[in-house]
């Protein structure tokens with residue numbers, strides 16, 4: 001007999017907070033079980049996106065249907081993160097379109113993670129034809145469901161709530177969140193529509209630019225890239241998904257030229273403004289995997305957004321525009 005399932009998943013290794021995710025998920029399981037005593041509430045810790053695919057496949061095989069799906073973990077604007085910070089995983093646009101999720105009629109999806117309402121939740125609602133919930137702001141762990149209450153360690157109960165966070169709202173956000181316990185955000189709900197959702201960073205370009213003016217604040221990425229840069233300064237570099245141009249700006253003294261390409265015109269404008277006096281750098285729009293560069297015209301391609309891209313067509317372009325390395 002077909003049963004209705006509430007499925008809660010949380011990630012176990014991506015960045016910090018996995019122990020807290022496990023506690024939050026367990027409390028959610030208790031509360032949903034009390035609310036729906038005749039329905040099954042499944043809790044599954046997951047490492048990578050393959051684990052989630054396997055869970056969906058098992059549910060499809062059983063014939064059960066998902067009445068509510070809850071993801072607890074980290075997220076970027078383009079949706080949940082899986083794997084580890086060294087080898088991050090995210091569903092690419094193609095994979096998202098192909099995802100088979102056995103939702104029940106009237107099923108719902110909840111993304112209890114940072115910034116999921118900015119693009120991912122409305123996009124997911126349309127793709128899977130389900131009501132989808134997410135947060136515009138960052139999420140925080142709290143003792144209270146209705147108010148931010150700072151906690152240390154793994155306390156019970158614990159919830160993930162959206163609130164104006166330090167990262168996105170500077171010190172005013174930090175005061176609101178920590179001292180006043182304000183700035184709480186209700187989960188935003190998105191009904192499926194036939195409208196396409198703006199998948200660019202245009203709406204958040206100013207915010208992104210303010211936070212990431214200097215790429216070196218992202219210490220791990222910057223130290224990896226600067227340590228792996230070829231020794232020669234006679235190299236031409238392409239940055240795919242260049243955003244506000246902060247990476248090329250920082251690399252500029254170490255390279256001959258740099259081209260940044262991006263989907264967001266608002267970010268490209270900021271990249272040009274941030275590098276207005278730098279003749280080495282140029283910034284161009286792209287709308288798909290086709291790259292506006294000549295064959296064999298660059299020595300190095302960097303992308304700090306690769307996981308959002310549809311790899312196969314893009315890799316053909318990457319092969320076309322990369323110069324062969326002499327001696328290989």
Ligand SMILES: C[S@@+](CC[C@H](N)C(=O)[O-])C[C@H]1O[C@@H](n2cnc3c(N)ncnc32)[C@H](O)[C@@H]1O
Pocket residue numbers: 200201212240241242243244246261262263264267286288303304305308309
């Ligand atoms: C997380 S931001 C990263 C920006 C920059 N690489 C950085 O690390 O600061 C993602 C960027 O990828 C761009 N983007 C998303 N999908 C893209 C696509 N299919 N082609 C080109 N750019 C894309 C967005 O507009 C945004 O600027």
